[in-house]
Amino acid sequence: MTAPNAAPPICLALDAMATRFELVLPDVPADSAAAARLRAAGEAALEEVRLTEERWSLFRRDSFLAHIMRAAHTTPVRLDEDDWDLFGAAQRAFELSGGAFDPCLAPQMAGAGFARPVAIARAQPGTFADVALDARARTVSLRRPGLALDFGGVAKGHALDRAARALADAGVRSALLHGGTSAVLALGGPFRVLLGGEEDAPEAPLADAVLAVSAHHGRRTDAGASHVLDPRRPPGVPDAGDVKMSAAAIALAYDADPAPSALADALSTALLVHGAPLAPEALPHVTQALKPHGAPWRIAAGPPLIQTRALPLP
Amino acid sequence: MTPPLDRRQLLAGAAATLALQPTLAAGPTRLPRALRVGLVGCGRQGREMVTELATFPDVELAAVCDTDESRLNGMRRRARSAQRFATVEELLEKGNVDAVFIATSSHQHRGPALAALAAQKPVYCEAPLATDTEDARAIAVAARGAGVAFQVGLLGRVNPVYKLAWSFVKGGAIRDFVSLRGQHHEKNSWVVPTDDGARAAELGWRLDPARSLGLIGELGAHQLDVWHWYVGAYPTSVRARGAVRGWKDGRTMHDTVQAAYTFPDGLECVWDGTITNTYGGRYELIHGTMGAVKLAWTHGWLFKESDAPTQGWEVYANRQTFHNDEGITLIADATKLAAQGKLTEGVGLPQSALWYGIESFLKCVTDGGQAAVGADEGFRNVVVATAGAKALRTGEAVAITDAMLKVD
Numbered sequence: 001m002t003a004p005n006a007a008p009p010i011c012l013a014l015d016a017m018a019t020r021f022e023l024v025l026p027d028v029p030a031d032s033a034a035a036a037r038l039r040a041a042g043e044a045a046l047e048e049v050r051l052t053e054e055r056w057s058l059f060r061r062d063s064f065l066a067h068i069m070r071a072a073h074t075t076p077v078r079l080d081e082d083d084w085d086l087f088g089a090a091q092r093a094f095e096l097s098g099g100a101f102d103p104c105l106a107p108q109m110a111g112a113g114f115a116r117p118v119a120i121a122r123a124q125p126g127t128f129a130d131v132a133l134d135a136r137a138r139t140v141s142l143r144r145p146g147l148a149l150d151f152g153g154v155a156k157g158h159a160l161d162r163a164a165r166a167l168a169d170a171g172v173r174s175a176l177l178h179g180g181t182s183a184v185l186a187l188g189g190p191f192r193v194l195l196g197g198e199e200d201a202p203e204a205p206l207a208d209a210v211l212a213v214s215a216h217h218g219r220r221t222d223a224g225a226s227h228v229l230d231p232r233r234p235p236g237v238p239d240a241g242d243v244k245m246s247a248a249a250i251a252l253a254y255d256a257d258p259a260p261s262a263l264a265d266a267l268s269t270a271l272l273v274h275g276a277p278l279a280p281e282a283l284p285h286v287t288q289a290l291k292p293h294g295a296p297w298r299i300a301a302g303p304p305l306i307q308t309r310a311l312p313l314p
Numbered sequence: 315m316t317p318p319l320d321r322r323q324l325l326a327g328a329a330a331t332l333a334l335q336p337t338l339a340a341g342p343t344r345l346p347r348a349l350r351v352g353l354v355g356c357g358r359q360g361r362e363m364v365t366e367l368a369t370f371p372d373v374e375l376a377a378v379c380d381t382d383e384s385r386l387n388g389m390r391r392r393a394r395s396a397q398r399f400a401t402v403e404e405l406l407e408k409g410n411v412d413a414v415f416i417a418t419s420s421h422q423h424r425g426p427a428l429a430a431l432a433a434q435k436p437v438y439c440e441a442p443l444a445t446d447t448e449d450a451r452a453i454a455v456a457a458r459g460a461g462v463a464f465q466v467g468l469l470g471r472v473n474p475v476y477k478l479a480w481s482f483v484k485g486g487a488i489r490d491f492v493s494l495r496g497q498h499h500e501k502n503s504w505v506v507p508t509d510d511g512a513r514a515a516e517l518g519w520r521l522d523p524a525r526s527l528g529l530i531g532e533l534g535a536h537q538l539d540v541w542h543w544y545v546g547a548y549p550t551s552v553r554a555r556g557a558v559r560g561w562k563d564g565r566t567m568h569d570t571v572q573a574a575y576t577f578p579d580g581l582e583c584v585w586d587g588t589i590t591n592t593y594g595g596r597y598e599l600i601h602g603t604m605g606a607v608k609l610a611w612t613h614g615w616l617f618k619e620s621d622a623p624t625q626g627w628e629v630y631a632n633r634q635t636f637h638n639d640e641g642i643t644l645i646a647d648a649t650k651l652a653a654q655g656k657l658t659e660g661v662g663l664p665q666s667a668l669w670y671g672i673e674s675f676l677k678c679v680t681d682g683g684q685a686a687v688g689a690d691e692g693f694r695n696v697v698v699a700t701a702g703a704k705a706l707r708t709g710e711a712v713a714i715t716d717a718m719l720k721v722d
Binding site for chain 1: 358364371384388394612661665666
């Protein structure tokens, strides 16, 4: 792209995945044709978000996710590299968190009072351990019929990763995009991102990095149940995570993982559920931050990608 | 022993007596034999084809080709095992494919289509078939004499919801046609995001009136074919007007268009397209004296007039409210789903419209038989779209004669 000037940034938005995606392109060229091409790059990025929704929506019968749930217990389903990255992020988060993140929670979510999408009306309980990934053939199989996959926020992160790739392919070097404010991706930068609206809210000066936040207050049932459930918790046992921490955040460099936003979103959910640092020796490049109930944010582990005045957790 | 059906099941089942019974299998679609296929054109539409082809376990995308190196290399992420070629000739010579999918720019369909047909390869070609009648005619003539399947990607005719709605319309559910209306609204500049001038010119063909039919052809072709199919006739004239309402960047291609097609008995069809506003998306409306049908690709609804005859099964039909109107949801495979107590789970198609186009073509290749939408139909679709584009360009009414609709 050509040299920027002081023109106002180009801001684009798309309603998708039951939230709002926003994209800011700050370096707008003076030349109007070049500015139109920059905007077109933004359109291409949001088109990736739209395609991600079509592909991974739990609310569409014609989504690829619905196809996997219908077919993959009888025949391995082929994945492209983007799909593979998404499943890979989910698998890494599942393993690194000891199951604190699990995208097979839909039946438990329905049991807690959340709506059950029609695509998984007859879902059976299971875990991500029932999902078999074949790296050589690039396929996914489900070891049991009726297994429901709900990537939720991870799919939003995946959409950001695809959008960022489209921007990079078009030569865009500076952009900030987010999906429903729970996951933010910065190309170039730094961009100042605050975790919450409080005076002492930590700041993440994101530069070629991603940030994902999970919080119990993000979505609750009418009865007050959090949308963040502990997959390891036996039925009927109170959710310890909801008691200990109110929010969790993960930050990592954009090039640290093939699916940085998807992984960050999955890990932030796992961190909130777990309530303590996740495998810090295996995640030396990942910043982990936690917010206990009624207390400031604290860095739990990792490099200082998030700046907070609070002390590290003991 | 099968338990006897209760009244509810009997009445729900009766709904299907009006319906076709498309195959909406729960598992993956299997073919009688494995196929190696090639894809020509790795842009937006080509990528969507790759996505859908991957859901057929018996189909291997063996080869892809594109003259644009960047797009060709981008296929590494979509189909890493496919051989990549720079030309269709190379793909046909070295790709060892059983069938060819063409998803190049609309004005570039002729070359790969004729090459594939000459090589005796069955062809699935995206719609519109071409951007001028000369190319469309050349493809149709070649397809007639090739002795292999040729299917045009006009997706209404292969869509189970549209087939179901067609059976209702033909069964008299809305009685006599009153008017036809449709729209395709989206928000997209159609600008290609590249600083490479030559590449921008090549890939930005949709904004070039010399190479593109504009909104009527690129957005409206599928919908025009739906009306040809439902009415059973082609329009005899068209008037159109358009303007650049949103993308005032020096383009000459209208970003907002209205076209009014007149059918033989005076029936009017109004099509509205824009790339500046998303409201309403894409749908077709067919108004009759006893009701209306609304079709929106994965979904369809029947709206009945108050004085229309009532069928017993309607009491149990799934319904959806649109402001002051209540539509009966058109559900493909209704009988089977009703018998299983899963009628509401059948709302919306389980696959994309493109998937059904690909499925019908693949079965045509493996089983023989006629393509769901042949090259002749694709040619006539181009004639109608081209007339609309001409009416838009000249500001005059354009006649569509029987002679124009003949391939030879």
